[in-house]
Amino acid sequence: MGTDSAIAIDVRHLTVSYQSRPALLDVTVAVERDQLVGVIGPNGAGKSTFIKAVLGFVKPDLGTVAINGQPAQKAKGQVAYVPQRGAVDWDFPITVREVALMGRYQQIPWYRNPGHRDRQAALEALEMVRMQDFADRQIGELSGGQQQRVFLARALSQGSDILLLDEPFAGVDAATERAILDVLERAKKSGKTLVVVHHDLSTAAEYFDKLILIKQRLYAYGRPGEVLREDLLSRVYEGRLRIFSDIVHREERP
Numbered sequence: 001m002g003t004d005s006a007i008a009i010d011v012r013h014l015t016v017s018y019q020s021r022p023a024l025l026d027v028t029v030a031v032e033r034d035q036l037v038g039v040i041g042p043n044g045a046g047k048s049t050f051i052k053a054v055l056g057f058v059k060p061d062l063g064t065v066a067i068n069g070q071p072a073q074k075a076k077g078q079v080a081y082v083p084q085r086g087a088v089d090w091d092f093p094i095t096v097r098e099v100a101l102m103g104r105y106q107q108i109p110w111y112r113n114p115g116h117r118d119r120q121a122a123l124e125a126l127e128m129v130r131m132q133d134f135a136d137r138q139i140g141e142l143s144g145g146q147q148q149r150v151f152l153a154r155a156l157s158q159g160s161d162i163l164l165l166d167e168p169f170a171g172v173d174a175a176t177e178r179a180i181l182d183v184l185e186r187a188k189k190s191g192k193t194l195v196v197v198h199h200d201l202s203t204a205a206e207y208f209d210k211l212i213l214i215k216q217r218l219y220a221y222g223r224p225g226e227v228l229r230e231d232l233l234s235r236v237y238e239g240r241l242r243i244f245s246d247i248v249h250r251e252e253r254p
Contacts, residue, residue: 005069008033008162008193009054014063016046016053023049027063027218031195031210033161036188038198038208040227042237045215047197048084051164054195055081067162077106080155082148082165096142096150097135100126103157125157126150129183145176152183163187165196181207204228 009031016024024046031037039047052058054065056072067075080103100122101114126132129149139147148168155163165184169177184194188209195212198204204211205224213220213227215236220227 006032007066008035008068009195010064010066010069011050011054012064012066014050014053014065015061016049016058017061022216024053024060024214025216027214029212029218029221031193031212033193034188034191035193035209036184036207037193037195037210037212038204039195039212039214040198040201040204041214041219045236047214048166050212050214051081051166051195051197054164055079077158078160079162079164080158080160082151082155082163082168084166084170091140094139095135096126096131096137096139096153097122099139099150100135100153100157103154103159106158121159122153122157125153128156128186129153130179143176145172145179148172148176148180149183152180156183156187161192163192163194165194167197167199169198169200177203201228201233 007030009029011030012028014024014027015022027050039050041047049058053060054067054072056065065072067078070078101118103125104114104118104121123132123135126135129152131146131149131153134142134146134150139150142150152165152168155165168180168184172180184196188194196208198207205228208224210222211220211224211227212218213232213236219236220229220232
């Protein structure tokens with residue numbers, strides 16, 4: 001596997017199945033550093049499986065994943081993850097501050113408690129998502145959008161160069177969606193690479209530098225204007241998608 005320093009995530013011939021049912025088939029894609037990348041495709045296309053395979057949460061049948069030029073299994077701590085809200089137990093008795101601090105645990109030896117640097121990193125992450133005023137609130141008391149921002153803070157506090165997010169905009173209002181996008185764009189400007197599972201084609205061209213279009217197989221990877229083409233979307237969504245001309249022909253971001 002190559003060691004191109006411009007590549008953050010290098011996926012080659014990735015094949016994953018669940019009980020002999022294929023979820024991903026021979027996916028090869030190289031995500032460059034300092035990019036905000038969206039992963040799009042219909043329901044059941046393998047978007048979340050792609051993220052979990054990069055994280056090492058699911059074992060591929062075939063293929064390899066490299067993080068910053070290293071095999072993924074040797075790159076722990078270099079990737080932070082924001083799960084879908086539905087995967088979190090929001091009744092668990094933990095505060096916003098404690099959730100943000102959880103992002104530091106991989107860097108803390110088992111024999112010591114979090115130190116000043118860890119607490120400061122957690123606070124800075126909460127400030128970045130504008131949730132510092134809720135630091136002592138129990139997470140179950142927050143709105144859905146606030147909960148999503150807290151888990152984004154947990155990922156940011158880890159200090160990883162790469163962030164993977166599974167549907168961070170799902171179930172939030174428009175104002176919260178813009179607030180989350182602002183955090184993602186600022187994280188990118190600070191030198192992070194972000195890969196985001198996203199379901200809304202109407203905002204995909206506006207939100208992302210590049211898009212990964214998958215339905216088990218990789219259909220396209222490139223700038224929005226290269227991916228959001230009527231011929232590609234019709235194939236992937238099998239004609240069930242209403243194609244809006246302002247989505248398909250929208251000018252590429254500079």
